[in-house]
Amino acid sequence: MKLSTFILKRLILSIGVLIGLSILIFVIARVVPGDPVRLALGARAPQEVVEKVSSEMHLDKPYPIQYVLWLKGVVQGDFGMSLYTRRNISEDIKAFLPATLELALFSGIIMTIFGILLGVLSVMKRNTWLDHVVRVISYLGVVTPAFVFAIFFVLFFGYVMQAFPISGRLAAHITPPPIITGMITVDSLLTGNIKAFLSALTHLFLPALALSMAGLSQQARIARSSMSDNLQKDYILAHRACGISEQRIMFKYLLKPSLIPTVSILGLDFAALLSNAFLVELVFNWPGISRYGINAILRKDLNAVAAVVMILGITFVLVNIIVDIVVAYLDPRIRMRRDRTGA
Amino acid sequence: MLRRQLLALLIVLLLISAFSFGCGPSEPVVEPDEETPEPSVEGPVYLRKTFSWPTYIDPAIGSDFSSSTAMTNLYDTLIYPKSDGSFDPHLARDWEVSEDNLTYRFFLNEGVMFHDGSELTAEDVKFSFDRLVAIGEGFAYIFGGRVESVEVIDDYTVDFHLPVPFGPFLTTLTRLYIVNKDLVMDNLQEGPYGDFGDYGKEFLNTNDAGSGAYKVKEFDVATTLVLEKFDDYFAFIDPMAPDIFELIGTTEAATVRTGMMRREIEISDQWQTLEAFNSLEATDGVEIARWPDGGQLYLMMNTQNPPLDDIHVRRALSWAFNYDALVQNIYPGTEQAKGPVSSVLPGWNPNVMQYSYDLEKAEQELALSKYAGQFDQYPIEYAWTAEVADLEKIALMTQAEAQKIGLTVEIVKTPWMTMIDRAGSEDTTPHIMSIWVSPHYGEAGSILEAKYHSSNTGSWEQTEWLNNAEVDALIEQAMATVDREERFAIYMQIQDLIVDLAPTIFAYDNMERHAYQSYYIEWPQANDPIPVMGYNLAARFIRVDPVKRAELLGN
Numbered sequence: 001m002k003l004s005t006f007i008l009k010r011l012i013l014s015i016g017v018l019i020g021l022s023i024l025i026f027v028i029a030r031v032v033p034g035d036p037v038r039l040a041l042g043a044r045a046p047q048e049v050v051e052k053v054s055s056e057m058h059l060d061k062p063y064p065i066q067y068v069l070w071l072k073g074v075v076q077g078d079f080g081m082s083l084y085t086r087r088n089i090s091e092d093i094k095a096f097l098p099a100t101l102e103l104a105l106f107s108g109i110i111m112t113i114f115g116i117l118l119g120v121l122s123v124m125k126r127n128t129w130l131d132h133v134v135r136v137i138s139y140l141g142v143v144t145p146a147f148v149f150a151i152f153f154v155l156f157f158g159y160v161m162q163a164f165p166i167s168g169r170l171a172a173h174i175t176p177p178p179i180i181t182g183m184i185t186v187d188s189l190l191t192g193n194i195k196a197f198l199s200a201l202t203h204l205f206l207p208a209l210a211l212s213m214a215g216l217s218q219q220a221r222i223a224r225s226s227m228s229d230n231l232q233k234d235y236i237l238a239h240r241a242c243g244i245s246e247q248r249i250m251f252k253y254l255l256k257p258s259l260i261p262t263v264s265i266l267g268l269d270f271a272a273l274l275s276n277a278f279l280v281e282l283v284f285n286w287p288g289i290s291r292y293g294i295n296a297i298l299r300k301d302l303n304a305v306a307a308v309v310m311i312l313g314i315t316f317v318l319v320n321i322i323v324d325i326v327v328a329y330l331d332p333r334i335r336m337r338r339d340r341t342g343a
Numbered sequence: 344m345l346r347r348q349l350l351a352l353l354i355v356l357l358l359i360s361a362f363s364f365g366c367g368p369s370e371p372v373v374e375p376d377e378e379t380p381e382p383s384v385e386g387p388v389y390l391r392k393t394f395s396w397p398t399y400i401d402p403a404i405g406s407d408f409s410s411s412t413a414m415t416n417l418y419d420t421l422i423y424p425k426s427d428g429s430f431d432p433h434l435a436r437d438w439e440v441s442e443d444n445l446t447y448r449f450f451l452n453e454g455v456m457f458h459d460g461s462e463l464t465a466e467d468v469k470f471s472f473d474r475l476v477a478i479g480e481g482f483a484y485i486f487g488g489r490v491e492s493v494e495v496i497d498d499y500t501v502d503f504h505l506p507v508p509f510g511p512f513l514t515t516l517t518r519l520y521i522v523n524k525d526l527v528m529d530n531l532q533e534g535p536y537g538d539f540g541d542y543g544k545e546f547l548n549t550n551d552a553g554s555g556a557y558k559v560k561e562f563d564v565a566t567t568l569v570l571e572k573f574d575d576y577f578a579f580i581d582p583m584a585p586d587i588f589e590l591i592g593t594t595e596a597a598t599v600r601t602g603m604m605r606r607e608i609e610i611s612d613q614w615q616t617l618e619a620f621n622s623l624e625a626t627d628g629v630e631i632a633r634w635p636d637g638g639q640l641y642l643m644m645n646t647q648n649p650p651l652d653d654i655h656v657r658r659a660l661s662w663a664f665n666y667d668a669l670v671q672n673i674y675p676g677t678e679q680a681k682g683p684v685s686s687v688l689p690g691w692n693p694n695v696m697q698y699s700y701d702l703e704k705a706e707q708e709l710a711l712s713k714y715a716g717q718f719d720q721y722p723i724e725y726a727w728t729a730e731v732a733d734l735e736k737i738a739l740m741t742q743a744e745a746q747k748i749g750l751t752v753e754i755v756k757t758p759w760m761t762m763i764d765r766a767g768s769e770d771t772t773p774h775i776m777s778i779w780v781s782p783h784y785g786e787a788g789s790i791l792e793a794k795y796h797s798s799n800t801g802s803w804e805q806t807e808w809l810n811n812a813e814v815d816a817l818i819e820q821a822m823a824t825v826d827r828e829e830r831f832a833i834y835m836q837i838q839d840l841i842v843d844l845a846p847t848i849f850a851y852d853n854m855e856r857h858a859y860q861s862y863y864i865e866w867p868q869a870n871d872p873i874p875v876m877g878y879n880l881a882a883r884f885i886r887v888d889p890v891k892r893a894e895l896l897g898n
Contacts, residue, residue, distance in 0.1 A: 039760060092564075
């Protein structure tokens, strides 16, 4: 099966998953007690105004009709109005999603590179104090919630060292670059605004680091475990017998097959980044989609909740497709099996 | 091909990551003058305050604390409230009231400029009122049904016609923010208001159309509102008022504390814990401003639900509540409430009877109850808001004290949305709900009407379901009384009556607390607060000294 056919097939399957997800979130959001419009307009808003807004949002119609109307809007790129921000949700997504993607992207980079490096280091120095330290740190990283790291980093790097900004995406006196992707680091690079890039990067560093800690530790653990297993394989013994240096074996022959489980779990870790981002965004006052989504849930902002879940669902699906492709690249057996079975 | 692309991507990612780590903790990448405008005293002077979000800057939408603060700085009102509950002329230089108290004529100041340079006229006043009432959100309920029409007499004269006299009318005008009609009309979108389209809702969601001392510079609806000083403001602006007033949407304790210590936040939000305030108060140059905000914590009793339909059981619970433990241990620094109105609100009755913790009196009341001897058959459901941990302590305390007099209280942790839902009907409202309620304008009538007039049952502000004809009649009478002294006398009568009926346990007068940089900020309202939400943060009166700030940073 060609790669394009494989991707197409995955995309078609994903549409089914997303429709299922949309129904699920639509129903869940509506069975939670409380009138979202009353909640948004306040205790003293006249009943006729509440009814009018409910009607504008089709909330006075039966659930199946509400769902069809909502889905029709979504297909046309209209997610409806948010009761939280009082504007079209498409605008909200445009404003908030890039901030979270930027955060998740940088966290992902930190997580992947340093997770794997720590894993490799641990294997290279197996059963030494360094290996033990890495393993203990990895355990701590996995069990400690991201917001604890976030608060610790704010207090340590923000207050004690005063080395990094603790809030927002850009220093107040720096003019933001024109919006191209919405990711300030990328946009500032594209427009050659190095000052804005550096400022954005320093603002990004602490939240990205806090968010990446759990995944980084997880990656380190998996990389170590996978490499340790492969180290016992015959082909490594054969390489050693041929006199190939330990370093070359490690990076050229051992690392690549050992990365398969690491990369496979990246998709899940990326999803975890998006969901864990809420508290990190809250602590660093980061205007991202996760924080927006949680605020929407707390206010029972039905359309916004559904939109955020769908967007995160789509992101998750896309990331997993990319991961599948990368895994296929890393492991020829998977490519060959796919070619043979047409699966 | 794919392999090469992936390799390239990996290299790019590695480079970016290496670069980001090159800028990491090992290198001091943040040069102080690069990331913050200070410690240099050059550049704009900032006033930065944290808030609970969201903030709505449309005067027909916003009504909470951060929105009120933003609107007070962006827009102007016909009159301006004072700390004693009276008011000064503002956009209106003068006014007169017809003999039948049904027409209020306002004479506007000439030469008041909107932020776009156009002049504010009577047309804008009429438009602002019509728009607020048509949209029906925000503070519209204050005026709903109480003003028949607004009539433009000439450019600088406008009449408000009332169907019946409305005593607190002038006070309520502190909530009518005047918007620039032409600017709004130029920015209409399609919408449900006929010729007015969306009435400018989309535009005013992120832009201002005001004449206030500050105008919108940037607004990131999720996190930050940045206002800058308006140089052509018609009224007083202190020469040391900040150039930039930034409203920051976070209440996260670590962020606020670090920001205060780095002098990057000048005033904190009021939602910090007691421990956080204590910690902030211990910081050099930081003090805590405290004042009663006009609201109270009410333990509302559903008066229609046995055994609380019996006045003696309600009174017994009022006597059995340990007020001292509450104000000393759970909310230190506060005072027990005296009656249903906060002591800071004009119209409060200082002579109203005050319940105290007295189990003997509680037992005497219970003995008079028609349910005496059968209380085990009538467990009392007490719902506390799950999102506020301290409320559980109060629930547990109430439960323990009630048990001492033979009442069974069952505590239910209830999410806020469920609280709102359950408050919607008499049958679903729990026996007791503990909720803070604040007035919407600076007078006792606001809280009395919201809390005890039958027309407001079914909202979370009134879960007592008192439905008392005498109380209703007195509130209506007070509202129709224009003479302030007479109206206040009726307010006091209502307070006596309500305390006697005991539909509510009046727990404590809520204190608004803000940590602020007292070393380099002079904040007059912190010592002389105005009892109208938002007005204490009119930035034009707050003096910020950048030299003193730099001194602190130098230390």
